[in-house]
Amino acid sequence: xxxxxxxxxxxxxxxxxxxxxxxxxxxxxxxxxxxxxxxxxxxxxxxxxxxxxxxxxxxxxxxxxxxxxxxxxxxxxxxxxxxxxxxxxxxxxxxxxxxxxxxxxxxxxxxxxxxxxxxxxxxxxxxxxxxxxxxxxxxxxxxxxxxxxxxxxxxxxxxxxxxxxxxxxxxxxxxxxxxxxxxxxxxxxxxxxxxxxxxxxxx
Ligand code: TMP
Numbered sequence: 001x002x003x004x005x006x007x008x009x010x011x012x013x014x015x016x017x018x019x020x021x022x023x024x025x026x027x028x029x030x031x032x033x034x035x036x037x038x039x040x041x042x043x044x045x046x047x048x049x050x051x052x053x054x055x056x057x058x059x060x061x062x063x064x065x066x067x068x069x070x071x072x073x074x075x076x077x078x079x080x081x082x083x084x085x086x087x088x089x090x091x092x093x094x095x096x097x098x099x100x101x102x103x104x105x106x107x108x109x110x111x112x113x114x115x116x117x118x119x120x121x122x123x124x125x126x127x128x129x130x131x132x133x134x135x136x137x138x139x140x141x142x143x144x145x146x147x148x149x150x151x152x153x154x155x156x157x158x159x160x161x162x163x164x165x166x167x168x169x170x171x172x173x174x175x176x177x178x179x180x181x182x183x184x185x186x187x188x189x190x191x192x193x194x195x196x197x198x199x200x201x202x203x
Contacts, residue, residue: 004087005033005202006128008098010167011136012160013153014143015183016190017096020136023191025094028202036086039096041074044081050074055150062151068106068117072124075099079125092202098130100170100178105152108166109159129177132201134194135167136183143183 007024009017018039025035042051050070053059062070075098086093099121107114140160147153171178179197183190 002084002087002128003090005092005132006083006087006095006130007092007202008095008100008130008133009136010097010100010104010133010178011183012138012140012143012164012167014140014146015136015138016143016187017136019187020134020190020194021094021096023187024134024194027191027195028092028094031202033092033202034090036082036091036093037095038078038082038093040078040098040101041071043078043095044074046077046081047074050077055152057149057151057154059151064106064110064112067110068102068112068120071102071106072120075102075121076124079128084126084128095130098133099125100133100135100167103170104163104166108169109155109163111162131177132198133174133178134197135171135178135180136190136194137164137168137180138183140164 009021011017021037025037028035041054042048050073054067054070083093083095102117102121103114106112107117141157144153144160168180171180181190181193181197
């Protein structure tokens with residue numbers, strides 16, 4: 001039986017998710033929450049091996065179908081090993097990336113079957129849905145300058161423009177769950193927007 005709050009952070013590479021997730025964790029702890037900060041892909045020991053398979057630029061032969069399934073496999077391990085036990089123990093979970101990343105990157109970005117990706121991931125994650133998703137929105141042309149160029153980050157700006165549109169479409173389709181935050185400005189400015197987005201969900 002799930003008790004804790006499940007909050008996810010989404011956005012294109014280099015947008016500052018980790019910084020914001022850690023600030024959010026600190027703020028929630030000040031409000032009395034016990035917080036688990038985690039991430040996908042690679043939030044478990046087994047998942048860190050899946051992450052290497054996915055992001056190593058040498059893995060050029062990795063098929064898009066395999067890519068979808070590896071992200072889903074990482075997610076299944078993460079949800080059942082880490083996220084659900086924490087939620088069931090009453091912790092608040094702040095997770096960088098979840099199913100929306102698969103829908104945006106593999107669905108909208110690669111132009112693959114969006115409903116199929118949602119179905120696979122619903123199944124792989126036992127139907128777990130975030131209570132709140134904070135989507136940090138920024139121009140990929142800017143945010144990608146801060147990245148190192150792993151297998152995904154080597155994709156074109158056109159690809160990343162589709163990923164961004166994908167996130168914005170998800171937010172439009174699910175306005176109650178997904179809050180769009182402008183991720184330009186100082187770390188503190190973005191952090192205060194993130195706190196505003198928490199609204200009534202986290203007293
Ligand atoms: P990270 O750099 O935020 O840790 O994420 C690793 C990369 O994996 C990033 O380029 C986004 C990508 N990704 C997907 O393409 N699909 C997914 O489902 C997830 C979780 C991440």
